[in-house]
Amino acid sequence: MVTQASPLAERGRDSTLEPVIEARRLTKRYGARVAVDDLSFEVRPGEVFGLLGPNGAGKTTTVLMLLGLTEPTSGEARVVGVDPMRDPLEVKRHVGYMPDTVGFYDGLSARENLAYTARLNRIPRAEAAERISDLLAQVGLAEVAAQKVDTFSRGMRQRLGVADALLKDPSVLILDEPTASLDPEGVVELLALIERIALERRIAVLLSSHLLDQVQAICQRVGIFYRGRLIAEGSVRDLASEGSRTQDVVEVGAQASDGHPAGVDLLTAALRGTPGVASVAPDPDAPGRVLVTGAPGIAGALTSALAATGLHPVHLRTHEERLDAIYARLVHAAAEAPAAAPEGRTVSLAPAPRRSIRRAPGRAGHRRPERSDQDGGNADRSNRDGGDHDRGDGHDHRDDDAGGPR
Amino acid sequence: MSAPATAPTSPGIAHPRSETRPPSGGWRIVAAKELADHLGSTRFVVLFVVLGLAGASAVYSVSQQIVSVAAGVRSTESLFPLLFTLSASDIAVATQQSANTPLPSFVALISLLAPLLGIAFGFDAVNRERSERTLPRLLAQPIYRDDVINGKFAAGLAAIGIALGAVLVVIAAWGVIQLGVIPTAEDVARIVVWYVVAIVYIGFWLALATLCSVVMRRAASSALVAISAWLIVSLFGGLLISTVVGLLAPVSASPTTAEVIANGHLQDALTRISPDGMFQIATQAILDPHVTAGILTIDQRVAVAQQGVAGSILSLDQSLLVVGPQVLAIVALSVVCFALAYIAFMRQEVRA
């Protein structure tokens, strides 16, 4: 599950095109709670943008504001060049949307449900019939097209939701958690479909998710979203690059001088004291190997440390940081960040932010009251989510990270 | 950052439409789908059968009575509407016979059941979209938000119109056969007018049920509230009104004219703000054109008494004049309910 560059991601963004989705300082408050805080980003035609964040981060709220279904408290959005609050119909004509909890009329068949959407979009009947058959085949529902939707599983509904969103031949596709309840094959198929459509029809895709591994393959850019703020934005590769990384995880295997594999105990003893090493733990996936967490570029020091104890390294691989690790790191940093961050260093992992990573500017003056407010309200949920991701990233570097620069 | 703490979320209200409507109104597409749903629903079949059976049994017993009373009855003008307005026991009382069924008249049955029709087609109009989670998807299509609620209301009204119209036509035809009387043009006109007024009245209940479906997230609570309203108005309404009138404008054992008039005024006022009362007055004026005390206000009654015209028969246009204010009042009540539903819907969050 290392970062894979897809052909689409390789191509990079085409900055000559006008963005079709633009959020400018979008803010949404529900009472005292800030659901989306000063959010700005843009997506261009042919680009797949991933909006990633834990539950309650404000992804759905953002999407609803882009569609004109919720009024922003301040800031504005432009979708296909139109303000969704001023001319919602024009936006809705061009935007295919799949909500996070997608539902259909249970008493109607899959085909009838899509036919209704087609009528609402004033697609001529004959054309609609053809397009519906085509789309149902593409999402793998051709065989159940005439079945009532109440017989459908969640995953089937989700596939139908994708077909529904594509029916109007959109120029912008907004998918809220499109892979949430799909089986692994379904995820691969769906993502391939989205990627292909984005490429072929040059449509802009905005997808929100918290299932990071799944989306990183097709997103050229991701925005990491936490408690309503965009804490980092850029390509997965940029986010994972050295400059923004606080530590390496290196997988180490070695032979003793007699040719037998060195055991975990031997390795741990040899590596533990090395300067820069934060922790050494058995590799859960490979018996006899250890995972060493330490400062960036630690691999060289590890080789010397092994040599000093008479061990021959047979395996030394620095893990490429997975998106979920990046995400955990950024979200963790944002959660723990001191309330009044210095100018421009909300996340402040790197001495100087890299060109391609745009960090949301820290607005020091506002942070303290909002944080204390959130701590009283939604903090429990968000913190728990953050913790889950941290435990799930497989690198077990939480405690060490807390001592890192911030 | 200086935005108020609780910002209204009302796109449709805050931002007036800036463009022309798309070729065909979105509400028509919504209405067509909803109507198809209604006509295919068990709910529709059940209501149709209930309505049909109730109507048929009422009319059957009445026609039996009418026929048995005498051939002389046939000369009475406006005999045909009697089929709908008389109950078997009315005739039995008038002719000192024993009625074989204690059934109320057709129109009494309909005015009892009518609210149920409105409630049945409205109580889950919006909250079903929520529970099926289809609302965000629906509103992401190129239609206005009010198209949804307008379309649903129109479809409900159409379904009711179809059910009631079909029952009315079938029963009228059957009545013609039973009575052997061909209805005059005026009879037909009166029944058509009554049908329209009944639809307006049911429309009020539909609007009320739609309001419940917007405000209440669960269909069960929505139905319960609407049905409670119906019970209060239909069953206890008259009782409530006379209690209130008796308390506020009592009539002593030896009543003075002023007392009676005050009592009458209050009774009129209260009856005329109850949709049920208004519908009954309208029904009487349309189908039972003999000037009876019930359809006139106390002031009209005084005037009638002075001119000595009591007992005369209202012509159709006179009936319409009497009915006009009642119908307008029902329409106004419906509009209030619908407007409330509309505003609530426009301000609501889209997500469940």
Ligand SMILES: Nc1ncnc2c1ncn2[C@@H]1O[C@H](COP(=O)(O)OP(=O)(O)OP(=O)(O)O)[C@@H](O)[C@H]1O
């Ligand atoms: N109608 C509402 N009233 C008050 N607060 C709300 C409302 N809707 C959403 N919120 C709050 O706004 C925040 C963002 O919610 P949102 O649904 O956008 O999150 P999300 O990122 O989509 O989460 P998930 O991954 O769970 O779908 C949450 O803290 C939520 O509690």
Ligand SMILES: [Mg+2]
């Ligand atoms: Mg969401």
